Amino acid sequence: MSLVSGSDQASAPIAESATAAALIRVENLWKEFPAGSEGLLSRTRLTVKAVAGVSLDIQRGETLGLVGESGSGKSTLGRLILRLIEPTRGSVWFDGRDLSTLSRAGLRALRREMQLVFQDPYSSLNPRMKVRAIVGEGLEIHQLARGPEKEARIVQLLEMVGMGADAMNRYPHEFSGGQRQRIGIARALAVNPRFVVLDEPVSALDVSIQAQIINLLQDLQEKLNLTYLFIAHDLRVVEHISRRVAIMYLGKIVEIAPREEIYANPRHPYTRALLSAIPTIDQKVKSERIKLPGEMPSPVNPPSGCSFHPRCPYAEERCKITEPKLEGARGTHKVACHVFPAQ
């Protein structure tokens, strides 16, 4: 059985998307969560603007790295794209189909094509289920295989992620963190998805294991022609695997560019601060570290204008008043900054 055979039908191009290269299209996506009210008796309800007007495309077969610190909204954005949570407004298109217009059954069918790999390999696998059941669950739910065929598929999936068939009859606790993450990846791939959101897939792993998992993800992408959204809090991890990188701050994308551009020619002061904050093993002395004062403000009450301005060493008067748009002068490098616009 070929691994991609099951997805032939699903990957047949749909008329209107035939011209569009993007597998995922996100348009002006918002997510607000209720955050209580101002005072005990106040009627003013507060909301956390976790995702505040994000638009982006993810091309077929590429990896988009999505980097942000805690509270930036990166995980919420990942879950919105998978439609595990409903957006407040805005839309997500998968292969030309607007997810908000799909019926429940249509959405369920599409779920098979979009999978999620979680950060924590310890809490994301059911401790009472054997690996066989964990990896095979999706096959059953989507009625992709049963009986001996299912068994064979599970073995094949486990081998694909670098584990032996003997793992089938064991429980998650018998495995190390890196092996558990391999099981999580096998589970996600069981249903032949085309798009996988990787939510900090190596953050909980030891350094010597991280590289193994990143290499595995890269091999699988090539073999299965997968499209990834790779979420991370650290520019170091996405550097290797991403074709493009998006930087998120307080619910917004502040910069998005091809990988080489982000690292060689970062424009937004926040991107530069993130890059320079990474402790490196480079022997050359670091030229200048951009020190950011303070911390990320509350998304309940984001600052006026550019939401980064209170921490920005280059902020001007206009930054406090007008919100900069995410724009690119030419092509693919887009920045949301008045002072350092895209070149």
Next chain:
Amino acid sequence: MAALLEVKSLCTSFFTDAGEVRAVDRVSFTLEPGKLMGLVGESGSGKTATVLSIMRLLPESGRVTGGEILFAGRDLLKVSEPEMRTIRGAKIAMIFQEPMTSLNPVFTIGSQVGEAIRLHQRTSRRETRDRVIEALRMVGIADPERRIGDYPHQLSGGMRQRVMIAMALSCNPQVLIADEPTTALDVTIQAQILELIRELQERLKLAVILVTHDLGIVNEYADDVTILYAARVMEQASVKELFRNPMNPYTKGLLESIPGIDGKPRRRLQAIPGAIPSALRPPPGCRFHPRCPIAIPQCAEADPPLLEKVLNHYVACIRV
């Protein structure tokens, strides 16, 4: 300069139902005043067990089974518990990875820092308050007069870690042990906290042990480094020397598995194959040999001694 803290051949074990787990196996290092030593290791390397042994804060199942911990000439393993209490916190202080769980949620930060001071020194109420404010100001907390009334949940993770540092330094210790102090923090906040530790360390001539899994942090903030793997010291040198001339294959593997940030395309990351060995049944001989690219049959036979290969550069490997 004379060593302030000298750990000699420390062995620590945990006694579990499954048997004895050697968490620290003949670990030695010295710490000088005004120096910051990075203690590096992955999970199970014994880095936390080492510093908990120094503090004599091992959980009940843990016990030091050998070695010496000389602090200002005295073996901490031999002093009585009441005496240890006059050292712990006052002379050797420690901060932990998770500042939220190390602070008591029902007391204000002012009262908790104040308690740390009064535990070791007799100070009046007023004097305590002044010292708390001074300590909070020292760690960069703005408007400390007002913030002393805050509860931990009102502070961000970075601010809580600053409070922990203030508490640790409030009694003017000589040694500060920081166990992964920034692992739970975002990278821009991590930089703030590490700069703060480095600055205080220089200003107060502290000797610091910084426990971390991040070689980048070691490169940028430490003077000396000890690399642990599966309870054993693999390599020990000054930071300058180690990064210029890493010798142990494990150190080299760690360095190569860290992605760069130059945006240049590379086909694959150099990964160290295999998994970290079980502490219950570590491999014979060199603990790293099953994963080592240059291992030979002899590597499985005997545990390699830590030898000085270059001046002040110690390596445990028979292949270098």
